[in-house]
Amino acid sequence: MTLPAPVAKGRGADRVLGLALLGLSVFTAVTALGLEVPFSYDPVGPKAFPLGLSILLGLLALVLVLRPGEDGHWPDARLAMKLASVLALLLVYALLFPRLGYLGSSLITIIGLARLFEASWPKAIATGVAMALITLWLFTQGLGIGLPDGTWLSALGG
Structure with a gap:
């Protein structure tokens, strides 16, 4: 009796997830750049936090795309x-x-x-x-x- 092969075993799942997260990071960055507040007590403004998170997410997403793990599966x-x-x-x-x-x-x-x-x-x-x-x-x-x-x-x- 043979066991069924795992579904979509390999690096594909990591790369697909990495591309999806990269797209999300670009969307977040574009949205953050469009934030405007007429007046704020914060000298940095409302853009800094979401922009920083989108950059971090983009870098981590690139790691998944360029160096996927060995055990990725759906x-x-x-x-x-x-x-x-x-x-x-x-x-x-x-x-x-x-x-x-x-x-x-x-x-x-x-x-x-x-x-x-x-x-x-x-x-x-x-x-x-x-x-x-x-x-x-x-x-x-x-x-x-x-x-x-x-x-x-x-x-x-x-």
């Missing part, structure tokens, strides 16, 4: 569905963010991610509440960054 169908679900949850987060604000959209997304990785409902909810509140506090109190409340409060009359 994920099986179950893992691929989980990864696609994470991406879908992050897209939902981006769509909910303006409407629900930081706290609401983060709470929903963290609970969804916890459930996706098989946490029980009580653990997922506890994790979502704790992480959303702690990160909100870290941003607002620790870093002094104001986060949006969302438009749902105004719809409730708040």
Whole structure:
């Protein structure tokens, strides 16, 4: 009896991922260069952080393209569905963010991610509440960054 060969074993997966990440880094850099704020207390401005991250991502993506690992392989169908679900949850987060604000959209997304990785409902909810509140506090109190409340409060009359 022979075992089936692994699917797409080789360097192709690393190179495809590297090219996708390189494209993402270029998109992020172009978007960052277009950021303009009429006035800011920060002398560096809003471009520095995303531009720095895009440069770092681009360099690391080039490593994957030019020097892929030996063990690269495509994920099986179950893992691929989980990864696609994470991406879908992050897209939902981006769509909910303006409407629900930081706290609401983060709470929903963290609970969804916890459930996706098989946490029980009580653990997922506890994790979502704790992480959303702690990160909100870290941003607002620790870093002094104001986060949006969302438009749902105004719809409730708040």
